[in-house]
Amino acid sequence: MQYVCDAPNGKAWFRIETEGEAVHESRLMSHTVEKYFRREREKAVQSWRPERPNAIERDIGLEAHVQREMPLFLTLRDREGNALTTAMLPPGGKDRGGFRIIIVAASNADPYPEQDAAIAALGAHFGLTLDNDVGSWTLSRRSTASAVMSDLGRTADCSCSGRAFRLMTP
Numbered sequence: 001m002q003y004v005c006d007a008p009n010g011k012a013w014f015r016i017e018t019e020g021e022a023v024h025e026s027r028l029m030s031h032t033v034e035k036y037f038r039r040e041r042e043k044a045v046q047s048w049r050p051e052r053p054n055a056i057e058r059d060i061g062l063e064a065h066v067q068r069e070m071p072l073f074l075t076l077r078d079r080e081g082n083a084l085t086t087a088m089l090p091p092g093g094k095d096r097g098g099f100r101i102i103i104v105a106a107s108n109a110d111p112y113p114e115q116d117a118a119i120a121a122l123g124a125h126f127g128l129t130l131d132n133d134v135g136s137w138t139l140s141r142r143s144t145a146s147a148v149m150s151d152l153g154r155t156a157d158c159s160c161s162g163r164a165f166r167l168m169t170p
Contacts, residue, residue, distance in 0.1 A: 001015060004122070007076060010079040011115075015074055019034065031106070031107060031108050036088060036102070040073075044070040071089060074122065085118065093128065103130060116132075
């Protein structure tokens with residue numbers, strides 16, 4: 001797993017990078033993120049077009065391509081390393097119109113009641129607003145981290161990319 005950003009109350013977001021990590025997350029959280037991970041990875045692999053398809057070096061660059069093209073699979077962990085929430089964001093965390101973001105708690109429960117500030121911190125890290133819209137998560141672009149929190153009506157202490165900040169509504 002790769003560290004992504006901090007969230008309030010000692011929590012942190014990490015990127016799930018391997019199928020084994022996705023399987024482990026599925027077991028911990030009693031959901032099927034591994035199925036989505038496998039499917040999205042296979043789509044990314046199938047879209048790979050090497051410069052020299054018949055050369056022995058044809059797969060050099062494949063893993064970098066997969067990492068760029070595949071959605072981001074993320075897990076929220078507490079200080080003890082317990083899995084709290086799983087998210088699937090667009091590739092690179094960039095708004096790709098029509099991409100269906102998925103954010104779930106254990107057993108596909110709604111994570112929003114307990115993890116709203118952590119989800120807002122993740123959105124702020126990527127410059128996205130992650131709104132809970134009747135059980136489905138929608139994506140919209142925001143220019144500042146404070147805009148994320150104004151949607152939630154909350155204040156949260158966060159640090160992303162090594163910089164501490166407080167998200168507050170005006």
